[in-house]
Amino acid sequence: MDPIINPFSPGAGSPPPELVGREDILTSANVLIKRLERGFPVQSVILTGLRGVGKTVLLGEVRRMAAQTKVIPIHIEATEERSLSALLVAPLKKTLFELDRQRGAKEKVKRSLMALRNFIGTVKVEMGDFGLEIEPQHGIADSGDLAFDLGELLATVAEAAQEKQQGVLLILDEIQYLGEKDLDALIMAMHRMQQDSLPMALFAAGLPFLPGLTGNVKSYAERLIHFQTVGALSAEDSAKAIREPFAEAKVELTDEAAACIHAKTQGYPYFLQAWGYQLWNAVDASPIFAEAVEAVTPKVLQRLDESFFRVRMERMTNAEKEFVFAMAEVPGPTPKVSEIAARLHINMSSLGPRRSALIKKGMIYSPSHGTLAFSVPLFGDYLNRHRAQRLTS
Ligand SMILES: Nc1ncnc2c1ncn2[C@@H]1O[C@H](COP(=O)(O)OP(=O)(O)OP(=O)(O)O)[C@@H](O)[C@H]1O
Ligand SMILES: [Mg+2]
Numbered sequence: 001m002d003p004i005i006n007p008f009s010p011g012a013g014s015p016p017p018e019l020v021g022r023e024d025i026l027t028s029a030n031v032l033i034k035r036l037e038r039g040f041p042v043q044s045v046i047l048t049g050l051r052g053v054g055k056t057v058l059l060g061e062v063r064r065m066a067a068q069t070k071v072i073p074i075h076i077e078a079t080e081e082r083s084l085s086a087l088l089v090a091p092l093k094k095t096l097f098e099l100d101r102q103r104g105a106k107e108k109v110k111r112s113l114m115a116l117r118n119f120i121g122t123v124k125v126e127m128g129d130f131g132l133e134i135e136p137q138h139g140i141a142d143s144g145d146l147a148f149d150l151g152e153l154l155a156t157v158a159e160a161a162q163e164k165q166q167g168v169l170l171i172l173d174e175i176q177y178l179g180e181k182d183l184d185a186l187i188m189a190m191h192r193m194q195q196d197s198l199p200m201a202l203f204a205a206g207l208p209f210l211p212g213l214t215g216n217v218k219s220y221a222e223r224l225i226h227f228q229t230v231g232a233l234s235a236e237d238s239a240k241a242i243r244e245p246f247a248e249a250k251v252e253l254t255d256e257a258a259a260c261i262h263a264k265t266q267g268y269p270y271f272l273q274a275w276g277y278q279l280w281n282a283v284d285a286s287p288i289f290a291e292a293v294e295a296v297t298p299k300v301l302q303r304l305d306e307s308f309f310r311v312r313m314e315r316m317t318n319a320e321k322e323f324v325f326a327m328a329e330v331p332g333p334t335p336k337v338s339e340i341a342a343r344l345h346i347n348m349s350s351l352g353p354r355r356s357a358l359i360k361k362g363m364i365y366s367p368s369h370g371t372l373a374f375s376v377p378l379f380g381d382y383l384n385r386h387r388a389q390r391l392t393s
Contacts, residue, residue, distance in 0.1 A: 001249065001251070001280050001281065001283060001284060003280070003281045006277060006280045006281060007245040007248070007280070008245060008273045008274075008276035008277035008280055009273055009277075010270060010273035010274040010277050010303075010308075011273075012056065013056035013057060013060060014057075015057055015060060015061075016054075016057065016241065016269065016272075016273060017244070017245040017248075018240065018241050018244040018245060019054075019057065019061065020233060020237045020240045020241045020244075021233045021234065021237035021240075021241075022054065022058060022230075024228075025047065025058060025228055025230070026058070026061060026062075026065075028045075028226075028228075029045070029058075029061075029062045029065060029203065030065060032045065032169075032201065032203070033062075033065055033066050033069055033071050033169065034069070036071050036167040036169060036199050036200075036201055037069045037070050037071050037167055037199075039162070039167070039197070039199050040197075041193075041194050041197050042194070042201045043194070043201075043224070043225065043226045044187075044190045044201045044202035044203065044204075044224065044225050044226070045201075045202070045203050045204070045225065045226045045227075045228060046175060046202075046204045046205070046206065046210075046225050046226075046227050046228070047059075047203075047204070047205040047206075047227075047228050047229075047230050048205070048206055048207065048208045048210075048227060048228070048229055048230065049205075049207075049208065049229060049230030049231060050207070050208065050231075050268075050374075050375050050376065050377050051207070051270075051312075051362075051375055051376040051377065052268055052269060052270030052271070052308065052376070052377060053230045053231060053232065053268060053269055053270075053377075054230060054269045054270075055173070055205035055206070055230055056173055056205065057269075058205065058230065059075070059171050059173055059203065059205050062169070062171060062203050063075050063171050066169045066171075070165060070166045070167065071166065071167040071168065071169050071199075072095055072098070072161060072166055072167070072168050072169070073169050073171050074088075074091045074092070074095060074168060074169070074170050074171065075091075075171040075173075076088065076091060076170070076171070076172055076173070077172070077173040077174050078172060078173070078174045078175055078176075078177040078178050079174065079177055080177050080360070080361075083123075083179075083182060084150070084178055084182035084185065084186060085119070085123040085146070085150070085182075086123075088150075089116070089119070089120055092116055092153070092157055093113075093116060095157065095161075095168065096109055096112055096113050096116065096157065096160060099160050099161065099163075099164055099166070100113070102164055104163075104164065105163050105164075106163075107163070108156070108159045108160040108162070108163040109160040109163065109164075111140070111156055111159075111160070112153075112156035112157050112159065112160040114137055114140065115140040115141040115152060115153045115156040115157075116141070116153060116156075116157075118138065118140055118141045118142035118149075119141040119142065119149055119150075119153045121142065122141065122142045122143075122144055122149055123146065123149070140152055140153075140156065141153040141156070146181055146182075146185050147181075147184055147185040147188050147189075150185040150186070150189050151185065151188055151189040151192050154189045154192075154193070154200060155189070155192055155193070155196065155198060155200075157200065158193060158198035158199055158200035159198065161199055161200070162198065162199050166199070167199030167200065167201075168199065168200040169200070169201055169202075169203055170200065170201070170202045170203070170204075171203050171204070172186075172202060172203075172204040172205075173204070173205050173206075174205070174206055174362075175204040175205065175206035175210060176206040176207040176209065176210050176211060176212075176362055177206075177362070178210075178212050179212050180211075180212040180213075180214060180217060182212065183210065183212035183213060183217055183221075184212075184216075184217045186202065187217060187220065187221050187224060187225065190202050190224065190225070191220070191224050194224070202225075205230075207362050207365060207375045208229075208365055208367070208375065209359065209365030209366060209367075209375070211359055211360060232266055232267035232268050232269075232377070233267040233268075233269060233272070234267065235258075235259070235262045235267070237267070238258070238261065238262040238265065238267045238272055239253070239255075239258035239259075239261075239262065241269070241272050241276070242258060242261055242272060242275070242276050242279075243258065245276065245280075246276075246280070246288070250286065251283070251286040251287070251288065252286050252287040252288070253287060253288045254287050254288065254289055254290065256289065256290040257287070257288045257289055257290045257292065257293050259290075260290040260293040260294065261275050261276075261279075261293055264293070264297060266377065266378065268377045268378065270308065270377075271304070271377070271378065274300050274303065274304055274308075275293065275296070275297075275300050277300075278296040278299050278300045278303070279292065279293065279296050282295065282296045282299075301385075304382075305382060305385070305386070308376075309376070309379065309382040312363060312376055312379065315361055315363075316358070316361070316363065317357075319354055320354055320357060320358055320361075320363075322344065323340065323344070323351070323354045323355070323358065324358070324363065324364070324374075324379075324383060325383055325387060326340050326343040326344050327340050327364070327372060327374070327380070327383075328379070328380040328381075328383035328384055328387075329343055329384075330343065333373060333380075334367050334368070334371040334372065334373045335371065335372055335373075336370055336371055336372075337351060337355065337370055337371070337372060338370070340372070355372070362375055363375060363376065
């Protein structure tokens with residue numbers, strides 16, 4: 001079929017032709033946004049799931065939903081390098097400037113701009129010219145204690161929005177990259193919003209394991225935040241994700257073909273897009289049989305190896321690669337650390353640094369004490385396909 005109009009979209013954050021199986025998450029997001037718009041208290045949300053399950057796509061959808069209401073979406077993506085403060089300053093400034101341009105009361109907006117200016121000075125974020133003359137007035141968001149200052153700054157932003165009968169939704173992707181202090185400050189700030197009935201909430205997404213979520217932060221986050229899991233799609237939803245785009249072009253898939261795709265992708269959205277994409281380019285008749293799915297599989301795997309999987313490998317040191325190859329060798333989805341150590345012929349404590357580095361990079365996580373799992377689905381299969389080349393890669 002014509003590759004120019006191929007609707008499938010294997011890519012980071014690129015919206016699929018058919019967003020299936022996420023009705024529950026979208027329905028509760030809609031309630032959250034509408035409540036925020038009306039000034040009711042809401043509980044913040046963190047979506048967690050493996051690489052390529054569709055978290056970023058969902059955040060994009062939530063952002064679009066918010067943009068149609070009086071809730072202002074502030075969309076940011078955490079990275080390993082930048083602090084939360086550095087990420088927030090520019091979008092907060094933009095939001096406040098927008099509120100400032102609107103008619104009506106401005107007292108709260110001015111106060112928030114001042115808090116932002118103080119905050120920039122206190123956390124030493126590079127901001128260039130602030131672009132607005134404000135008389136300095138100390139005492140808000142400049143104590144030097146991040147958790148306190150961030151809470152105060154965000155509260156002034158929420159009050160500024162409230163003054164204009166608006167709300168603010170912080171949309172934060174890759175939240176697993178936030179350090180403990182940043183995560184703590186953010187969760188405390190959202191707690192304050194709920195307590196003071198201020199119209200701001202967090203809608204975030206990240207890997208199943210948030211390294212910053214430890215000790216105290218963990219215990220109150222579990223009470224304050226609604227964690228929702230984003231997983232692989234069911235056989236029925238996987239079939240729908242592939243069938244609907246073909247149906248638009250009047251092409252059908254046999255049940256066997258749909259089942260074959262589900263078996264190969266295990267329902268992971270990124271892989272569904274990858275198979276759908278190659279299948280579209282390869283076929284020219286309806287219906288599509290399982291043989292056609294088998295026929296495109298080597299090409300799909302080759303593409304996946306070159307993109308989705310290889311970028312992960314490139315971020316690892318040789319010692320870390322040895323670790324993940326040994327991990328893939330252990331049968332079962334959640335290998336024990338002791339078995340990995342045994343395969344590498346070293347003791348468990350010497351594995352510690354590599355294990356932590358891989359967790360920090362978001363490659364693996366620990367689903368339960370003493371076990372590990374890949375945060376990239378089907379990564380074990382990829383490593384086993386490439387075991388022979390491991391010393392040359
Ligand atoms: N519900 C869905 N149905 C079908 N395809 C989907 C669905 N959700 C996402 N996809 C597709 O899956 C791919 C991955 O989506 P996305 O980038 O949002 O995943 P992610 O969870 O953010 O991954 P990462 O953790 O690597 O950032 C995209 O190609 C997208 O089009
Ligand atoms: Mg993403």
